Amino acid sequence: MHKTILTINSVEKQFAKVKAVDKLSFDIREREIFALLGPNGAGKTTMVRMLLNIIKPDSGTIQFHFGNGQQPKASHVGYLPEERGLYQDIPVLKTLTYFGVIRGLERNRAGHKAIQWLERLDLKDRMHEKIQSLSKGNQQKIQFIASVLHEPQIAILDEPFSGFDPVNQELFSGIIRELCSNGTTVLLSAHQMQLVERVADRLLLINKGREVLRGTLEEIRSATGAGNKVTVQLDDIADLLKLRDHQSVQNIELINNSKYVIYIRPGAGYSELLKMLGTYYNVQSIHSEQLSLHDIYVKAIGK
Amino acid sequence: MNKLQLTLEVARWEFTRFYKLKNELKGAAYMILFGAAAFFISFLIGRGADEKPELVLINEDIITVDSTIYDHFEITYAQTGEIDSVIASVGAGDVDGLIVVRSIDEAELYIRSERAWMLQLEQLFTDFRRKSLIAETAIPDETLNAILQSFTIETVFYDEDAAEGRGIERTFAIIFIIAMLVAVFIGFGYQFTAITGEKQQRITEQIVSAISPQTWIDGKILGITGIGMATILFYGTIIFIGMLLVAQIYGLGFLAPLLHVNVWKIIAIIILCLLGILLWNSFFAAIAATISDPNTSERTAFMMMPVIPVGFAFGALLNPDSLIIKILGVFPLTSSSMLPARMMLTEIHVWEFFLAVVLLLTAIWLFRKAAAKIFSLGMLMYGKEPDVREMWRWITERS
Numbered sequence: 001m002h003k004t005i006l007t008i009n010s011v012e013k014q015f016a017k018v019k020a021v022d023k024l025s026f027d028i029r030e031r032e033i034f035a036l037l038g039p040n041g042a043g044k045t046t047m048v049r050m051l052l053n054i055i056k057p058d059s060g061t062i063q064f065h066f067g068n069g070q071q072p073k074a075s076h077v078g079y080l081p082e083e084r085g086l087y088q089d090i091p092v093l094k095t096l097t098y099f100g101v102i103r104g105l106e107r108n109r110a111g112h113k114a115i116q117w118l119e120r121l122d123l124k125d126r127m128h129e130k131i132q133s134l135s136k137g138n139q140q141k142i143q144f145i146a147s148v149l150h151e152p153q154i155a156i157l158d159e160p161f162s163g164f165d166p167v168n169q170e171l172f173s174g175i176i177r178e179l180c181s182n183g184t185t186v187l188l189s190a191h192q193m194q195l196v197e198r199v200a201d202r203l204l205l206i207n208k209g210r211e212v213l214r215g216t217l218e219e220i221r222s223a224t225g226a227g228n229k230v231t232v233q234l235d236d237i238a239d240l241l242k243l244r245d246h247q248s249v250q251n252i253e254l255i256n257n258s259k260y261v262i263y264i265r266p267g268a269g270y271s272e273l274l275k276m277l278g279t280y281y282n283v284q285s286i287h288s289e290q291l292s293l294h295d296i297y298v299k300a301i302g303k
Numbered sequence: 304m305n306k307l308q309l310t311l312e313v314a315r316w317e318f319t320r321f322y323k324l325k326n327e328l329k330g331a332a333y334m335i336l337f338g339a340a341a342f343f344i345s346f347l348i349g350r351g352a353d354e355k356p357e358l359v360l361i362n363e364d365i366i367t368v369d370s371t372i373y374d375h376f377e378i379t380y381a382q383t384g385e386i387d388s389v390i391a392s393v394g395a396g397d398v399d400g401l402i403v404v405r406s407i408d409e410a411e412l413y414i415r416s417e418r419a420w421m422l423q424l425e426q427l428f429t430d431f432r433r434k435s436l437i438a439e440t441a442i443p444d445e446t447l448n449a450i451l452q453s454f455t456i457e458t459v460f461y462d463e464d465a466a467e468g469r470g471i472e473r474t475f476a477i478i479f480i481i482a483m484l485v486a487v488f489i490g491f492g493y494q495f496t497a498i499t500g501e502k503q504q505r506i507t508e509q510i511v512s513a514i515s516p517q518t519w520i521d522g523k524i525l526g527i528t529g530i531g532m533a534t535i536l537f538y539g540t541i542i543f544i545g546m547l548l549v550a551q552i553y554g555l556g557f558l559a560p561l562l563h564v565n566v567w568k569i570i571a572i573i574i575l576c577l578l579g580i581l582l583w584n585s586f587f588a589a590i591a592a593t594i595s596d597p598n599t600s601e602r603t604a605f606m607m608m609p610v611i612p613v614g615f616a617f618g619a620l621l622n623p624d625s626l627i628i629k630i631l632g633v634f635p636l637t638s639s640s641m642l643p644a645r646m647m648l649t650e651i652h653v654w655e656f657f658l659a660v661v662l663l664l665t666a667i668w669l670f671r672k673a674a675a676k677i678f679s680l681g682m683l684m685y686g687k688e689p690d691v692r693e694m695w696r697w698i699t700e701r702s
Contacts, residue, residue, distance in 0.1 A: 054511060077512070079513075083505040085501075085504040085509070
């Protein structure tokens with residue numbers, strides 16, 4: 001197992017009458033992708049700002065473990081804030097070089113690395129154009145490059161996929177994986193559960209500043225008792241709800257008159273259930289899968 | 304990268320972000336072009352003005368008209384019976400005007416429309432009237448000249464050499480104070496753009512995750528002060544070269560008094576002005592850090608503050624050694640304009656200069672600290688500006 005790179009211990013932050021973060025504790029390990037999840041206003045951005053020392057916690061400790069010092073240097077950390085913005089009147093390359101330099105890169109190296117990134121993201125031919133001439137998506141790319149240009153030990157990415165089309169979301173989930181395999185630890189917060197599910201090694205779900213769930217996806221599935229789900233499409237209207245008492249069934253959800261989702265108890269076999277479905281109902285299609293992170297998230301937050 | 308290097312990097316960024324030498328050169332080219340055009344037009348106007356107006360004078364025997372009138376006007380004389388025909392000539396534009404003297408106290412002037420020379424004509428006839436009245440008293444010319452002569456006081460300075468330089472030193476002081484004001488106003492505009500603009504464009508969070516608010520503010524103050532200085536240096540150089548050219552062309556010796564200038568005094572004034580620019584930029588940085596939207600904030604009124612001490616500096620002309628003027632000469636918000644004014648009008652003690660410098664440096668240090676504190680706590684406040692009580696709490700609380 002990789003060593004711990006960041007330890008958060010019982011951190012609290014209160015804004016006026018709102019408790020944004022409430023005794024939150026977790027740790028992040030070297031070279032992992034750690035996802036911080038939660039609904040709007042859950043306290044994710046406040047937590048991230050405290051990690052970056054932009055705001056201070058009321059109590060609790062945040063410890064980085066980079067060699068000797070407790071506080072990380074600018075060069076150790078990359079940050080993509082949720083509140084995005086760039087100098088609109090400055091050319092792309094000059095902007096990236098500046099961000100690289102204030103993060104500790106030597107000017108020529110910053111420029112060189114910026115060009116490499118721009119080339120990779122098909123923006124090299126626009127490097128001398130002002131930021132304002134780029135589309136919103138391309139500005140997002142520039143912002144992303146600025147946060148990882150200096151090869152940080154930990155990259156904190158607040159909503160890295162927002163503003164991207166599905167193709168670019170896929171591209172950047174690949175880039176995040178690549179960063180991780182090259183030695184960068186990634187802390188990300190995002191709402192795109194499908195992407196997080198595929199990318200993240202471990203997850204922390206928070207709500208109203210408090211921890212709701214934590215661990216790998218499997219650990220979370222196990223902790224929440226989330227088994228498989230079976231989606232059944234019938235030929236005509238029928239009532240499946242009477243199967244609710246079956247020993248394998250945890251819950252049945254009616255989608256429409258002829259479509260149901262059956263949630264299976266964790267670890268329970270459901271071949272008998274499938275046999276019953278085939279025998280007593282005109283099944284048009286049947287689809288079995290594990291509960292997605294999206295399902296777990298919605299169930300956990302909705303409690 | 305250490306803090307100083309980071310501060311200089313931010314200063315460099317701010318400087319290059321706003322200061323474009325190419326634009327300055329273009330601006331200067333336009334300025335020279337417009338200046339040349341204005342000069343050419345005024346030359347044409349002046350050439351027309353050299354032509355003397357043609358006037359016809361009737362009843363010249365009523366008042367003593369002497370030869371001085373010919374310096375300014377072409378005069379022809381006519382008889383009373385010719386009035387109508389001369390008026391017709393005025394109407395036709397053949398002559399510029401007709402003066403009909405009615406008595407020693409009044410005359411009529413017939414013209415087509417108002418002209419600038421009318422005032423001069425009136426002054427000349429006022430003079431002719433006085434001379435005519437004096438002539439009636441039969442006072443000899445010598446006595447008359449003696450009566451009209453003004454009293455002369457010749458000023459003899461204790462240090463004649465210093466006195467020769469004082470005029471040019473005063474000019475320098477005025478130039479530096481004006482230059483300081485220009486730099487401060489330039490700085491004000493850029494400071495507000497740089498700080499509130501970044502806040503509006505949501506850039507600040509990304510920047511301060513990499514560098515401390517203090518480094519960020521310090522870099523901005525230095526960079527923007529640099530812009531003000533560069534602008535002044537650029538236009539100052541152009542104006543100086545222009546003056547040299549004019550001096551060369553017209554053979555003027557206005558540069559000669561430079562030899563009598565007290566160099567240390569000039570250096571002291573430059574130091575005070577530089578510190579004044581830094582002080583006001585630090586002050587504006589603190590103000591800008593509290594502003595969410597400069598278009599609607601009432602705090603932009605602080606822009607006028609640097610003008611107030613310059614206004615006080617004129618008070619020094621009345622009594623440069625009064626206690627209040629001496630105090631304002633070392634008080635940090637006023638010293639950068641008051642002390643140079645005093646230095647030009649009277650002798651100051653060396654300690655006054657050093658006290659002013661120390662207090663200015665202290666004020667700059669405090670303002671930049673306050674600016675960073677306000678900024679670090681206010682940067683994430685969008686749409687709401689902190690009130691004075693809130694800011695004071697931020698400044699005074701321990702980090």
